[in-house]
Amino acid sequence: MYTVSDYLIDVIKFIGNDHVFGVPGDYNLEFLDHIVDRNDMTWVGNANELNAAYMADGYAKKTGFAALVTTFGVGDLSSDNGLAGSLAENVPVLSIVGAPKTENMDQKLLVHHTFGDGEFEKFTKMHEVMGLKVKDLTAQNTVDDINEIVKYIIKTGKPAYLTLPIDVAKIPVNPSIKESFASFFNRDEEVTEFNNTIAERLVQAINNASHPLVLVGHELKNRQLAHFIEKFVVNNNLLFTDLGLGKCALNESLTQFIGTYSGALTDEPTKQIVDKADLVINFGAKLTDFVTSMFTQSFTEEKIINISNDDFDFFGSHRDLIGDYSFYQVVKAISDKQLKQPLTNTVELNPVSPATPSDKVLTQDFYDKAVINSIKPGQTLVAESGTSFSGLSPFTLPDNVDFSAQPLWASIGYAFPSMIGGQLADNNSRHVLSTGEGSLQLTIQELGTLIKHDLHPIMLVIDNNGYTVERLIHGMKKSYNDVAKLDYTLMPQAFGAKQDQFMIFDVNTESELVDALDKAQSTEDKFVLIQVHMDQEDAPSSLTKMGEMIQNKNN
Template sequence: MSETSLDIRTQRLHKPVDVAEYLFTRLHQIGIRSVHGLPGDFNLVALDYVPKAGLKWVGSVNELNAAYAADGYARVKGISALVTTFGVGELSAINGVAGAFSEHVPIVHIVGCPSTISQRNGMLLHHTLGTGDFNVYADMNAPISCEVARLNKPSEIADQIDHTLRECWIRSRPVYIMLPTDMVQKKLEGQRLDTPIDLSEPKNEEEREDYVVDVVLKYLHAAKNPIILVDACAVRHRVLEEVHDLVEKTQLPVFVTPMGKSAINETHATYGGVYAGNGSQPEVAARVEAADLVLSIGSLKSDFNTAGFSYRTSQLNTIDFHSTHCVVRYSEYPGVHMKGVLRKIVDRVDVSKLPRTSSPPVVNKVSENLDDSQTITQAWFWPRFGEFLKENDIVVTETGTANFGIWETKFPAGVTGLNQTLWGSIGWSVGATQGAALAAVDMGTDRRTVLLVGDGSFQLACQEVSTIVRHNLHVTIFLIYNEGFTIERWIHGMDAEYNDITRWKYTEIPSAFGASPENVKTYVVKTKDCLEKLLTNEEFNKAKGLQFVELWMPKEDAPRALKITAEISAKTNAKTE
């Protein structure tokens, strides 16, 4: 396109705005308030537009942590944005973005890249592979993005941005936007910004939806012992309102999976606990597996989410509700989304035809796991931690010890639990905590954010403490000091050198990363009495600033569910055919 034709096109615009202004304004309109990422020469000019759109630049310490943080932010706020630079930056972030794709977390990944002229001429630029292929990184990102947009033509860019952001929200997965340097200040029609992007969920075809609802109700009304089982995608695809209404109206026993933990108000009378096959508490497993109908909502039946695929429920007795389809026993209904189906089930269910059955009581079993020793055991700690929590806390647990231990913790109402059970990238939780805490601030709330992370995992991503300090976020970190990679020890190599780590001076890390004595408090806790004193301390419970607790636990101790799952995982890894 010639310069003349470009000028004519620009003159025809009623309210011209720059591409970067349009993009970042759209991010603000869909609910994002902070943008994670790092500067690089291919995104610098675009970053000048971040504050102009009313957004805050976070500035993480590396791209991987920024991706982790964007993941945590999106899980609390609903959606997030990540900006990296071409090649070196985006590839550092790709692990974190892949985890978000795996776990259905919507991240808008914007990559500043060389100009369209440089790309067209195949110039030998830095951050390239030297092959002249400028699409190679976008192609790498394509399998972990639900939409890829290359913003190369000004006449198409506004449509591309709007479509891509809608796909990110509706499909609840990352998208990839490639922004060339010479497109940043090209002009678009700004009048489009007066009309928000339509983020409404797609409607089911009414006749098909009604048919599925009728089939579900037929089985539900006939069941003698039905239950509800809620998993991660019920959270990610925003059907918790429908789920809560269903539980409230039917008063059916309701359980969650490990990935679905906190999806249900755990103080509700019919809440029965965490179901994960053999990893469940015996009374939970018995209750779920005795059901003659399981309403399974948003399931992700991964190995760690099911304690090594140890479910003992039959598809013959299961109705699965998903974001893209529903499955009633062995009949699949593609294109029938769960949101509309669940709402009609709530509206039409005849509660007089439902049985009144009970759930096993859920309590924090502190006294049952108390022994005569001062050693802080996994069995005692997790129920005790549940008594420390308050309503509406945000709790982030790391892959490994914490992810399995939290199964034994009963949450107060309103708690948001974040875990990465499917992707399981160690170190994720540190960045995710920063993002989650920042999201709480951006939402105008004063929620406590609590991280539970092992010493091994912490060493992979500890720099994100610097970003927590930089933004003065109120975060409490419980670092479980147990001398290495406990989950790996239980899978294989209990005494192997490769599962050991270097002993750090953990409590000095916040000050090394810039925290002032007024904004950080550090503790080393080695006994039950010491921990009890800390957990009941009034100032500690206020959780102002950064609180860093080095919590000593035995090297070979592990939560009950971790031991069970690790044993199954070891056997699976050992299979040869």
């Protein structure tokens, strides 16, 4: 019998997902039967719900959609920090929560995984207050409600929340309704006159500018819309930059790329070009604290046209343009526009200096150069918040390399499970993760998931006795910034890896690091873990300056 469970899973599959993340619980077990009984869908199965949410986030950044399944109350709330990060950074994740039988909820029974007060709706209300679109499925209009929530995710690129009671999951559905999926969940939109007018006015503004500059961001990237703007930029030879949030939205090997911008701490010549710009067209970027060096960007509202996921403005206003705005439609419309004449911009970026190794003890600055020099075209570099993000995000990356981080929500521990999610979504792009041991200790349980699915990323663990970014902000030598000392080279075996599944390196010097990276990159059929020892007070120079800025802002 074809049921609501089958329909929901078919929707997830139609949108392009082959994996579902989460943790089993008695309120979702029968729904999970419908996943594992299929031969075209993989139940990933996570160590905990928070990690599952992080993993779904990383998966959705690659595919444009991900599904997460938890159980009512305990599992649901455990995933919320990850779901909040998806909301903050506009990542399209569907949270499916297995709920008690409708009859039990109607009778307000004091069942497990609740507060024992008979009030079941408060969990949905929590998520509504967070800002998520929510829906409690019932026996009435079930298919329409599923369609509504999924269409919302497709249209906005934002996460959403769905409760699925045990009995509702079993309701029969006419399987012929699947024939309408193409019309129900069509990602494409016809450009309306109103949204085309916005695009034309934007082109007019560029034509009138002396030094226009395009800024691309995470909203464009996470909604899989960057190809529209890349076409516009290349055809018109427009200079563009990105931020650490949304880095590599466009291919950074394009000749129009001027480097990654980070406010006052930006390297030259990138900073000079941005400072000189008399028009900045912002496609889906948010000027947040960490990616602008505490709001030190040189351009003001009077120079910016914002085309964002939720709204638009021309130099701080759009009072004369009133209509049904669509981010998708505007960037689609702009892709085919031509300026009066292509610009004649040329940029010479400073190449990454080679990391010539010696037997010196490793420093953070050498580490960053060595990692960047090791990255191959087509790979994905994942950076944990703090040391790794600050040290690696300023560099221009090779052809078709992707970059993933979470600098706005900045939840430490995010990067490792997110990397696994991204690797599952795109196994053709080998993922390289740089993380610190403080962050990794929060989510290392998912090493078992990585091994179970026989994935082959490269993971560098910076071992420097604690939370470097927190030390730089406050408490350099305070014990609350210390973490437990672990031997990470023992971890693959401890989490079930066989000897032929992994390689491990324990490095202290420049030469040892470069040798380990060379061997890691040439060994594509194994998971590689590199434990990297550095002094606890060593940090990228940019992070040291940022720490001072954050401390001043906090005081």
